[in-house]
Amino acid sequence: MYMQRPSLPAELQPLQASVQYNCHISDARHASDYTLCIYLLKMREYYRWENGYSFSAELPHDDVGIWLTEREAFWETLEDQEFAPVEIAGRSYDPFDADAINQALKEHGLLYSAGYGNKLKPQFVLARLEKSVRKNNYRIYVSAEEYARDLAAPPAMSQTGRIFIRRESLRRMLWERIQEWRWSKPDNAMGRAIRCYDFENDPDGALEHMTETEIDTLILHEIGEVEAGEILGSSWQEMLSSFPRSRLELMSRAVRDHLADALSTLPRLIAQQHPPSLHFYFANLSGIRRELYPALLNAYEQWVKCGDSGELERQISNGKDHWTRLAAELLQLHESRVKTVWRDMESLIERKSL
Numbered sequence: 071m072y073m074q075r076p077s078l079p080a081e082l083q084p085l086q087a088s089v090q091y092n093c094h095i096s097d098a099r100h101a102s103d104y105t106l107c108i109y110l111l112k113m114r115e116y117y118r119w120e121n122g123y124s125f126s127a128e129l130p131h132d133d134v135g136i137w138l139t140e141r142e143a144f145w146e147t148l149e150d151q152e153f154a155p156v157e158i159a160g161r162s163y164d165p166f167d168a169d170a171i172n173q174a175l176k177e178h179g180l181l182y183s184a185g186y187g188n189k190l191k192p193q194f195v196l197a198r199l200e201k202s203v204r205k206n207n208y209r210i211y212v213s214a215e216e217y218a219r220d221l222a223a224p225p226a227m228s229q230t231g232r233i234f235i236r237r238e239s240l241r242r243m244l245w246e247r248i249q250e251w252r253w254s255k256p257d258n259a260m261g262r263a264i265r266c267y268d269f270e271n272d273p274d275g276a277l278e279h280m281t282e283t284e285i286d287t288l289i290l291h292e293i294g295e296v297e298a299g300e301i302l303g304s305s306w307q308e309m310l311s312s313f314p315r316s317r318l319e320l321m322s323r324a325v326r327d328h329l330a331d332a333l334s335t336l337p338r339l340i341a342q343q344h345p346p347s348l349h350f351y352f353a354n355l356s357g358i359r360r361e362l363y364p365a366l367l368n369a370y371e372q373w374v375k376c377g378d379s380g381e382l383e384r385q386i387s388n389g390k391d392h393w394t395r396l397a398a399e400l401l402q403l404h405e406s407r408v409k410t411v412w413r414d415m416e417s418l419i420e421r422k423s424l
Contacts, residue, residue: 098145294334
């Protein structure tokens with residue numbers, strides 16, 4: 071089914087255009103970061119968003135191919151361009167000055183976010199602000215329809231006590247994971263998470279229910295990211311910024327992710343005793359994060375078989391101390407400023423997988 075994408079009033083369309091232009095520049099510089107398979111999957115979903123197709127709609131194959139060719143040709147013209155100022159009511163803002171931009175957007179019910187994702191890819195989004203709440207020391211923003219976005223579109227981001235949750239991106243990510251599972255329907259964590267919802271009889275309602283549930287999990291993880299940042303300090307980001315686009319960067323990010331989840335996500339999920347969220351957490355424990363922490367997966371499997379969370383709780387407690395120490399050791403190695411130490415840091419992470 072085709073769905074018309076929401077549009078902004080005419081006076082705000084220059085804002086939308088300037089944000090989307092910066093998204094295109096970021097994509098032009100970083101589209102090659104993905105493997106071919108992941109790239110093509112992301113581009114199909116980008117086409118779906120940009121052209122207003124629902125998740126269940128079959129995309130027109132020939133049109134997608136033409137669009138893909140044209141988009142790649144357009145990106146080639148942008149690789150060397152500088153990011154443009156964000157235009158609001160005739161005034162220009164630095165595209166990374168999200169605070170000033172959001173102040174100007176308050177009366178319009180919009181939310182703007184700018185930051186850096188994996189491999190230091192600049193990421194921008196302009197969306198409708200659904201709600202803003204304060205939780206402990208954190209200001210949490212949840213956005214709905216997105217008017218401008220880049221290819222990556224992560225569902226969450228944290229910045230100095232502020233947490234941004236993108237409902238539309240989360241729904242898209244969940245739908246992709248559900249479709250991927252349906253190809254072969256393995257008996258795994260993803261299947262267990264899906265079976266907690268009524269996707270057979272009410273797929274749209276189930277997807278909305280799952281999205282609402284996982285927004286809470288995303289908030290827990292982002293709180294953990296902030297807490298991990300307070301422990302690691304600014305030196306951690308400086309260290310990541312100095313790495314080439316390499317396995318070492320991914321490994322280091324995985325270390326921080328495990329620390330964040332040991333600090334916030336997993337303790338709260340265990341305390342809540344909410345199986346759908348725990349199953350989905352482990353369904354997303356993949357790639358390097360999975361490689362580095364097989365002991366956590368073993369504890370999860372024991373919980374699935376026995377219903378006893380004791381081993382999970384012990385593993386989370388051990389992990390909190392382990393990942394904190396490992397991150398500190400990485401920072402100490404980095405402070406030597408010897409480039410050859412990167413190989414030693416990779417080896418250190420591999421030796422100290424749990």
